Amino acid sequence: MTVTYNAEVATVRGLGCFLKLLARWRGSIYKLVWMDLILFLTIYYSLNVTYRYILDESGKHVFESMVIYCKDYVNLIPLSFVLGFYVSVIMTRWWNQYTSIPHPDPLAVFVSATVHGQDERGRVMRRTIMRYVCCCVTMIFTMISPRVKKRFPTLDHFVEAGLLQQSERDIIGDLDKKFPKYPKHWLPIVWASSIVTRARKEGRIRDDFAVKTLVDELNKFRGQCGILLQYDHINIPLVYTQLFIVILLRIL
Template sequence: MTISYTYDVATESYFGFFKVLFRWKGSVWKLIHRELFMWLVLYYTVLAIYRTLDEERKKIFRSNIEHFINFEPSILTFMLSFFVTTIVQRWNNVFTNMGFIENAAYAVSSFMKNGEDVRRAQRTVIRYLVASQILVMRSISIKALRRFPNYESIVTAGFLTKEESTIIQNTDLSYDSSCVPIRWAIQVLRHQYRSGNFFSHSVYRATWKEVSDFETHLSRVRKVDWVPIPLAYPQVIFFAVRLYFVICAFAKQYFDLDDDDARYVIHYYFPIVTVFQFICLMGWLKVAEALLNPLGEDDDDFEVNFLIDSNIYTGMLIIETSKPPPLKPDLFEDRNFGPIYPNNITDQSVGQALCGSVENIKLAGKDASIEVKKNGENNPPA
């Protein structure tokens, strides 16, 4: 499920940051706490072993890792930045192409005449579009597949009839079955056009285009799942970051054990700088891992099942409420009416929004006479 925190940052404040920082579900702390614990165990294990060694073995230990002590993760930052940018672009591409029914439903409900047969055809088109979405989502999302493990579950949920389900299953479609309901929806629209139930040919084409666009979005999200980022790319990133912190468990040890002042340095007891690096880099990496497949079951993965339910009920609602109520005079016919606000609300932005930066600067009176002259070649405009 997606974790919403928008209200917590609706207004900037000194403590607004902490409302977000200390949340657990969907947070970076939840993503990295296991890895951080395992790394600290490794770090203190190496520390305990080092402090039990004699002086000669300590020198051998330090000589073996001295080449890594000054190694900085700048190359990892560079690699992660490109990787996360690519992942976020794919994540956004998936979200914008998941298929939202509103535009198609508005076209189907607005461009056709009234009548019981027309109403049934409109509802059928919406149902076919959502059924096509289910067939796509259950092939790329484990959430949708758990809800619709077979065609019988789709029939039970009301998105297909038994006859329609049988036809789809008996169709020789080794590659894609979601095109069948889309084709049915187009055929229903075509039949309604031939029956004269569209207001014109142009609105029929506009409706057909909305249905086609809905299918195009589903096709795009299916292709994103079909062709992932080349495996070697995430392998390199995942391996490099984890290897770096394995090296840090050895190279970032505090070696000045004989210095009496060392016991007053926090790094003597806890690698605070390295832990900060771990939170930033590993957190960055875990964000990329979580966004790599946004149709899974992580905290911030997309609500596929909610989208399916929203599409079917919103689409049917648009069909059933296409007829507006009787037209009546409204309060805004009185030019002195409004704006109206509750007594306990004072909106400081009233009269300031969408105003030009120099709109309120007065350089001349309303009826003042302005002297003008012709702008000649020797007097170019400023």
């Protein structure tokens, strides 16, 4: 979860506001790397003590040759370029992940504006469409967020929360048994599309353009959910992360 600090910067008075940010512990780089830093310093000073007080002259000569060899080859790596490239990739990926999070609110506006009817059936149709949309995004979050997975560990918890009915839970459960490796988040969107088609046949949607708008929005919502899965399944190549760690150790 992102740790925000905008309010502190906006309301600060006097000098040193950004120096205070450097001293923050929660969400800081110090909290992230302090154990690795301790390990690095331990190894560094162990080698230092070994070189100064334990090795003889021949051992010191071999040690110095290894240091010079490593230094010459490390200088061949364009540290600033690789570091800037990695940070750029990380920040772009982080922001794209945030902007790809699907929100049901625009769909709720479209459903409320296009699916007409003040009777009980019209209200049930609108609520069912939005229930399927919320069910879809919740299923996605259970696959990428441990906290949401803890809240909804099984499909029975979706039924208890009112996101699924028992018959719908049985359908998804049967699909999970037949195709266990594939996500089923798209199925509630298919059900929502069928309700849109039924509402058009019953005259609750005035024209085909409104139907197309609703279906396009449902497909867009499903596509954003799929993008979140792709971000979760496809990581930044490990070689970039490993090279970044080597560069940090080199700078330290």
